[in-house]
Amino acid sequence: MALIDTINPLLTTGWAKGDAGWSLKDYEARGGYKQLRRVLESKMTPDDLIAEIKKSVLRGRGGAGFPTGLKWSFMPKAAPEKYVVCNTDEGEPGTFKDRDLLRFDPHSTIEGMIIAAYAVGAKRGYNYIHGEIFEIYQRFEEALDQARAAGYLGSNILGSDFSFDLFAHHGWGAYICGEETGLLESIEGKKGQPRYKPPFPANFGLYGKPTTINNTETFAAIPFILGMGGEAYLGLGKPNNGGTKLFSVSGHVNRPGNYEVPMGTPFAKLLEMAGGMRGGRKLKAVIPGGSSAPVLPADVMMECTMDYDSIAKAGSMLGSGAVIVMDETVCMVKALERLSYFYFEESCGQCTPCREGSGWLYRVVHRIEHGQGRPEDLDLLNRVTDNMMGKTICALAAAAAFPVRSFIKHFKTEFEYHIENKKCLIDPEVQRMGSGFFKAGAA
Amino acid sequence: MNTHNAMLSPELSAAALRKIDREVAKYPADQKQSAVMAALVIAQDEKGWLSKETIAAVAGYLGMAPIAAYEVASFYNMYDLHPVGRYKLTVCTNLPCALSGGVHAADYVKQKLGIDFNETTPDGKFTLKEGECMGACGDAPVLLVNNKRMCSFMLPEQIDKLLAECK
Ligand SMILES: Cc1cc2nc3c(=O)[nH]c(=O)nc-3n(C[C@H](O)[C@H](O)[C@H](O)COP(=O)(O)O)c2cc1C
Ligand code: SF4
Ligand code: FES
Numbered sequence: 001m002a003l004i005d006t007i008n009p010l011l012t013t014g015w016a017k018g019d020a021g022w023s024l025k026d027y028e029a030r031g032g033y034k035q036l037r038r039v040l041e042s043k044m045t046p047d048d049l050i051a052e053i054k055k056s057v058l059r060g061r062g063g064a065g066f067p068t069g070l071k072w073s074f075m076p077k078a079a080p081e082k083y084v085v086c087n088t089d090e091g092e093p094g095t096f097k098d099r100d101l102l103r104f105d106p107h108s109t110i111e112g113m114i115i116a117a118y119a120v121g122a123k124r125g126y127n128y129i130h131g132e133i134f135e136i137y138q139r140f141e142e143a144l145d146q147a148r149a150a151g152y153l154g155s156n157i158l159g160s161d162f163s164f165d166l167f168a169h170h171g172w173g174a175y176i177c178g179e180e181t182g183l184l185e186s187i188e189g190k191k192g193q194p195r196y197k198p199p200f201p202a203n204f205g206l207y208g209k210p211t212t213i214n215n216t217e218t219f220a221a222i223p224f225i226l227g228m229g230g231e232a233y234l235g236l237g238k239p240n241n242g243g244t245k246l247f248s249v250s251g252h253v254n255r256p257g258n259y260e261v262p263m264g265t266p267f268a269k270l271l272e273m274a275g276g277m278r279g280g281r282k283l284k285a286v287i288p289g290g291s292s293a294p295v296l297p298a299d300v301m302m303e304c305t306m307d308y309d310s311i312a313k314a315g316s317m318l319g320s321g322a323v324i325v326m327d328e329t330v331c332m333v334k335a336l337e338r339l340s341y342f343y344f345e346e347s348c349g350q351c352t353p354c355r356e357g358s359g360w361l362y363r364v365v366h367r368i369e370h371g372q373g374r375p376e377d378l379d380l381l382n383r384v385t386d387n388m389m390g391k392t393i394c395a396l397a398a399a400a401a402f403p404v405r406s407f408i409k410h411f412k413t414e415f416e417y418h419i420e421n422k423k424c425l426i427d428p429e430v431q432r433m434g435s436g437f438f439k440a441g442a443a
Numbered sequence: 444m445n446t447h448n449a450m451l452s453p454e455l456s457a458a459a460l461r462k463i464d465r466e467v468a469k470y471p472a473d474q475k476q477s478a479v480m481a482a483l484v485i486a487q488d489e490k491g492w493l494s495k496e497t498i499a500a501v502a503g504y505l506g507m508a509p510i511a512a513y514e515v516a517s518f519y520n521m522y523d524l525h526p527v528g529r530y531k532l533t534v535c536t537n538l539p540c541a542l543s544g545g546v547h548a549a550d551y552v553k554q555k556l557g558i559d560f561n562e563t564t565p566d567g568k569f570t571l572k573e574g575e576c577m578g579a580c581g582d583a584p585v586l587l588v589n590n591k592r593m594c595s596f597m598l599p600e601q602i603d604k605l606l607a608e609c610k
Contacts, residue, residue, distance in 0.1 A: 093576040094539045124471075131521050132577035134591040167469040172480055173520030175575060189476035189507070191518040207474060250539040250580040257581045291538060291576075322580075324539050338538045342575055437544030437551075437584065437598060 006260040007269075008236060010224045010244050011217065014105035022139065024146040027107035033152055035226040036111050039118060040160040049119045053222070055230030057242035062087055062178075062215030063290065063319045065308050074202035075120040075210050083211040084117045084125035085201075086219055089183060091130055091175040093291035093342060094322030097246040097258050098216035102129070102136050105220070106143035110166065112219030114152060115226070117164040120212050124165055127216075128183050131171040140168050175346040179394045180213045182348065193348045194394035215320075217246055237263030241307035245318075249274040251325035252281065252434070263307040270306055270323065278436065281327040285410070289319025291339050292399030294406030295332075316406070329434025331424045332411040336403055337362070337369045343400030354397035357388040361404050368415060371422030378408055378415055453496035455504070459489050463504060475505050479515050483522060484590075492523040520575070521590050528563045528570035530609045533587040534597075536573055539580035548584035548597050549573065555606060568609065 006012050014021055014030060027033070039049060054069030075082060086109060090098040101109060113125050129137045144166060147153045155163045169187050176182045177192035184206050186192035205211020221243060225233045234242040241263040247270060250256050254275025261270060267286070277283055283298040288306075294316040296304070304310050311318045326335065344362040349355045361384055364377050385401035392398075408415055417425045424431065432438065455463070466481035482501045487493050493516050495509075502512035516522045523531070534549040549571075553559055556569050563570045579585045582595035594605060 090578040091576055093537045094580055095576075096578045096581050099578045126469075130578050131519070131590075132574070132587060133579070133593065135593065169469070169477075170481060170484070171519070172484060172522060173575075174518060186480070187477055188474070189479040189505075189515065190511075191514050207471065248581060250583070251542040256543065256583070322539075324542070324580075326542060330542070335538055335541075338536070338541060342537055345575065432547075435542060435544040435547055437547035 007265065007273075008244050008262050009260060010236075011101065011105075011108070011220050011246060012258070012260045014108065015100070018104065022104055022106055022143070024107060024143070024150060027105065031227065032107050032223070033111055033150075035223040036114055036118075036152065037158055039115060039226070040158050040162060046119045046121065049115070049226075052230045053119075053225060056225045056233040057230075057237075057240060058218065058221055058225060058233070059242070059308060060215055061217035061221070061245065061321065062180075063092065063292070063317075065318065068214060068218055071202070071214070072116065072119050072212055074200070075212055076203065077121065079121075079210045081207075081209045082120060082122040083206040083209055084113055084120065084122040085180075085184070085187070085206060085211055085213040086113055086125070086127040086216055087178065087180060087183060087213055088127055088129045088216045089171050089178040090133075090216075090320075091178050092320045092322060093339070094248060094250050094287065094324045095290050095320040096248045096250075097321060099130070099133050099136055100258050101216050101220050101246070102133075102140050106140050107147065108220040108223055109216050110143060110147050110152070112222035113166055114157070114164055115222050116212060116214070116219060117166075118162055120210075122212065123163055124167075126167050126169050126187055126206070128169045128171060128177065128187060131173040134170070137168055137170045144168065174348075175342075176348045176394075176396060179396065182394070183213070184211065191348070193350050194396075196393055217321075238305075238307060238309075241309060245306065245321050247306060248320075248322045249325065250322065252278045252327040252329075253325050254278050261306060264305045264310070267301055267304045267306055267323075271325070274325075277325075277327055279327075281329065281434075283325065284328045284330055285326045285332070287316075287322075287324040287326075287403075289317045290322040291324065291342065292395075292402055293317040293319045294402045295410060296406075297410045327434065329426060329430050331369075331426045331431055332407055332414045333365065333369045333418050333424070334431070336407040337365045339403045340365045340400065343396065347396060347400070351392040351397065353388045353391045354400070357384050357397060358400045360384045361400060365404070368418050371418070373415075373419035373422075375419060377419060378412070381408060453494065453500045455486055455497075455500060456489060459485050460504065463501075467505070476507050476511070479505055479507065479512055480519070483512065483516055487522060492526045526563075528568050530568060531570045531572060531587075531589050533572040533574040533590070535575065535577050535579075535583070535585050537576045537580075539576065540583040540585060543580075543583035544598070545584045548586065548602065551599055551602055552586075552606075555602070569606075 058068045059065040177186045181195035182192040201211040286301040340362040344358040388397040463482045466478040470477035499509040502509040584597040
């Protein structure tokens with residue numbers, strides 16, 4: 001089980017009992033569905049509800065950090081058929097928070113989605129769940145049955161005139177379905193190829209109808225925001241970076257896992273919560289927001305606080321909150337080779353710059369790693385990324401380019417060493433022992 | 444019902460069709476195609492893999508063109524368009540997992556089974572696949588058994604135990 005620790009538990013309050021605390025009665029015992037009841041019984045207007053979310057400055061937790069209240073306000077009021085969709089297609093390498101949210105506390109996401117549906121006037125919703133987490137999908141379906149039986153879903157919820165039903169859609173292994181319009185195509189039973197935007201989902205979404213789509217963690221935060229008030233939630237973090245955030249810490253730390261901390265918490269504190277560096281080794285680099293975010297060298301990272309603005313100022317992105325920690329045993333060329341392979345493998349192939357560019361990036365990094373690099377390869381890589389960014393239907397092309405540019409920028413000597421000496425700067429045996437898979441001394 | 448015949452005929456069993464009906468009911472009445480992903484999973488679970496004929500049978504049941512169902516089956520990584528072993532093991536080797544032994548776990552399984560990625564053992568028992576991020580990087584090394592069962596912290600002893608369990 002993923003270890004957890006927290007400074008200010010909100011989203012993770014329900015995780016304390018592990019797998020024993022997810023069901024409806026547990027959620028109700030900790031105050032669950034109280035906010036939905038309050039909204040419906042007080043006949044709060046959708047406008048007031050959205051205003052409260054705006055006050056919280058909740059920013060989308062799926063990667064782009066778009067203000068949630070503002071997104072909801074884009075939904076056309078008059079449209080007769082609208083949808084709310086949750087993005088649990090968590091496939092961004094390094095990210096594993098939405099899985100644990102649905103595993104330990106699925107009802108907070110369900111309650112958040114029902115409240116969102118009330119705010120935007122949707123009668124039907126879907127949660128798109130990552131293909132590889134079947135057990136979580138099953139649990140979510142069970143949670144939906146519980147919510148339906150208790151009258152939180154269905155017709156005339158809690159005796160009001162508001163009706164909404166919610167279903168789970170299971171993915172089957174395609175990273176690109178995390179992109180919101182690829183996801184909508186996928187729910188429609190097609191290949192998950194992203195759509196041109198505009199029109200945005202708020203106008204043309206699922207089945208061509210207005211649709212609000214948010215990340216799991218975004219929805220899960222809604223009941224807590226209403227419980228404490230938008231302003232108080234904002235106050236937990238720092239201005240323009242409201243609330244708490246889940247960080248999935250992976251890689252070379254002693255206790256990989258999810259950690260909920262207030263926005264603005266120093267990275268050094270997060271690293272300490274995750275048990276510090278494995279084997280007491282030295283921090284080399286961190287990818288602070290999922291594999292698509294630019295890598296930062298240790299000294300830059302140690303000065304950052306964990307919020308959108310601080311990480312952006314340092315030249316990267318908070319993204320999904322996936323913090324990938326690398327120590328001195330890592331060969332940066334090999335690390336980049338694996339990431340480049342991922343984007344090449346997952347490009348949906350619609351746009352030439354992405355389809356061809358991601359292949360070029362992988363092949364050139366691959367040949368550098370395998371001792372066949374040429375002196376002009378680093379310029380070539382940068383040129384290929386120039387031709388990918390901003391020229392495609394979706395952001396996957398940029399996501400493939402960012403790691404390449406940032407790895408070369410910050411660790412250029414390691415790439416040059418590879419090209420000149422046709423081998424890693426880091427001794428292969430040191431690399432091998434870094435993963436912790438082999439016991440010291442074993443073959 | 445004779446399971447052997449069910450495996451050979453492209454037709455789906457009544458139980459599988461009932462499961463597909465449950466999926467269809469999640470979507471608006473005029474959007475049956477939305478259930479195609481789930482229907483293909485149900486078909487794959489029953490047949491072991493998806494032949495063109497099985498895919499066409501699913502398409503027929505949902506009233507969509509066979510090519511539209513085939514496009515879906517070939518787009519998503521977890522559909523098997525060729526026969527696989529009784530146990531399909533998919534090991535995540537993406538960077539966050541690799542930092543904690545994902546690649547080494549895959550190497551270990553390869554060595555134990557004597558096969559490479561995308562190969563099946565001669566007895567038809569195991570197929571090995573390389574996977575992308577499964578959203579479980581904190582539990583690395585992770586691997587999936589037959590798409591649905593996730594195994595965490597797969598160090599050598601755990602891998603040995605898992606392989607021994609697979610009958
Ligand atoms: C290639 C790609 C992959 C993405 N993967 C995810 C994902 O796994 N989960 C997610 O919530 N958002 C993902 N996004 C972002 C979504 O498109 C969208 O911005 C998000 O779901 C909106 O929710 P939010 O405003 O609550 O963050 C991805 C975007 C791109 C371009
Ligand atoms: S940028 Fe890449 S993944 Fe995105 S739509 Fe174009 S080809 Fe597909
Ligand atoms: S990188 Fe392996 S599960 Fe995420």
